[in-house]
Amino acid sequence: MSNVALSTRDLKEDFIALVEKHQGIIYKVSKMYCDNEECSKDLFQDILVQLWQSFPSFNQKSKFSTWMYRVALNTAIARFRKDKKNTEDCVPEMPANIPEEDIYSEKEARRTLVHKAISKLSKAEKAIIILYMDDYTYEEISEISGMTLSNVGVKISRIKTKLQKILKELEYGL
C-alpha cells in the first residue's frame, strides 16, 4: 500500500475518532438550525461531509471542538432551505395549559417550547447563543464568531432577553 493511501487512512481514522468524541456539536447545530427530523438528519450529514473535506486544513492552532463549531455553523448558515414553509410550522403547537393526562410530560413540553423559541431567533443569533448555552466563554465565542469580546457580551445579554420574551409569548399564547 502506498504512503499516500496509508496517510489518508490514518487521517480518516483520526477524524472519525475526533468526530465520535465531539459529535454532540453536530447534533446541537443540526437541532438548532432545523425544526424537523428530516432537515436535521440532512444537515448532520452535510456538516459531517464538510468537516471531512475541511479536515486537512485543521491546523491544531485551535481546539478541535472550536474548529468543529466553526465549520458546523458555517455549513448551517450557508445552507439552502429546502422548504421555507416547513421551518416555522413543524414544531408541534403547545397548548397553554397542559392537562396531566396529556401525552406530553412537563419536561417534553418545556423542550418543545424551548426549541420553538430558539427557532424564532435569526441565523446569527442562533450561532451566538448555541455557543453560550454550550458553556463556551466569551473569549471562545469571540474567537469562533469573529466578533469583539465586548460585542459578544452585549449581544448575548440581548439574545437572552429576546429568548425569554419569546418564551413568555409562547407560554401565554400571545
Next chain:
Amino acid sequence: MDFNEIKKTWKNSMNAEPKLNKEEIEGKLKIHKDSNTALNKVKRNYLIEIYFGGILGLFFIFWMYINLSDRYKYALLIIAVLFFGVIISFTWRNYVKVRKTIISSEQLKPALIKIIYDIERYVDFNTSNFSKYLIMPFAIFFGMVIGIFIDAGNQPLSEIFTSIEVLKIAFVLTVLSVLFIPFSQFMTRKMYKQHLDELKQCLKEFEDMEDENNDSL
C-alpha cells in the same frame, strides 16, 4: 422560565440524542449525498455547464464537419472551436477559483463574506454583459449561420447573404435573444437571489450587532 432553565432544558434535550459509533460515522461518510450548501450547488452548476458545453461543442463541431461544404468548412470549424473553447475555458477558470473554496473554518463573519463573494461571482458571470450581449446572441447567430451555410452548399458568400437573408437573420436573432436571454437571467436569479439575500441579511446582522454595540459603548 429564566435563562438557566432554558439552558438546562436545551442541554437535556441534546443529551437524549443517540450517539453514533465509529462504524456508523464512517458509514455516513460513505453515503454519497449531494450537499445542500450554496457553495456546493455553485460548484455543481459550473461542472454541469462545463460538461454540457463540452458535449454540445463536440456534437456541434462533428455535425458541422459532416455537413458543411469544403469551401467554408475549415474557417467555420475554427470559429466554432474558438467559440466553445473560450466559453468552456472561461467557465473552467471560474470553477477552479471556486473549487478550492471549501466551507470555511474561518470565523463566521469572514466565512460568510467569502461564501457571498463566491455565489455572487457565479451569478455575475451568468448575468454579465459578456454573457448577455455577447455569448448568447453570438451562439444563436452562429447556429443560424451554420444552418444557412449547410443549406447553401458551395454557393459564393454574395449569393448566400442577400439583403433579405440578412434581414431574416437579424429578425430571428432579435426575437430569440429577447425570449431566451431574459429567461436564462431570470432562472439564475431565481435560483440564487433569495439565498444570497438570506446570507446578506445574516452578514448584516453580524455587522449590525457590532455597530449597535459600538454605538452603545
